Amino acid sequence: xxxxTNKNNGLAELKQKYKDKIDELSxxxxxxxQKELAKSIIDLVDEDTKLQSIFQLLVQRVKIGFTFDIAPxxxxxxxxxxxxxxxxxxxxxxxxxxxxNALNKDLxxxxxxxxxxxxxxxxxxxxxxxxxx
Numbered sequence: 410x411x412x413x414t415n416k417n418n419g420l421a422e423l424k425q426k427y428k429d430k431i432d433e434l435s436x437x438x439x440x441x442x443q444k445e446l447a448k449s450i451i452d453l454v455d456e457d458t459k460l461q462s463i464f465q466l467l468v469q470r471v472k473i474g475f476t477f478d479i480a481p482x483x484x485x486x487x488x489x490x491x492x493x494x495x496x497x498x499x500x501x502x503x504x505x506x507x508x509x510n511a512l513n514k515d516l517x518x519x520x521x522x523x524x525x526x527x528x529x530x531x532x533x534x535x536x537x538x539x540x541x542x
Contacts, residue, residue, distance in 0.1 A: 420457060423460055424460065427460065427464045428448045430464075431451070431467070432444060434468075447467050451467075
């Protein structure tokens, strides 16, 4: 019984450590709703090895530059609701406008990564200005 208690305490401490790390993430890369959702996911994990893997997955999402809108139902996470997205055929590459989209098949889709691309432009401009001096 004592071994189980120590294991649970260790898991609880590790969860708290990961939640603290999530709180330290920049609001530009992880908004408040996303942080709450990530912490809720951390709370659902019941094994050390799974906890580490899930935390790494969440953090990796931030490191690769993906940004997302407000997390759906973050306040109601205990209700275990999910968001159901509906396909928009007019915006689809294979939808009603597929002939129009076929002409533009090599388009760069910026979408959610617009801020990341802007940051890259700023960094590149700074690098170029240092090289010229």
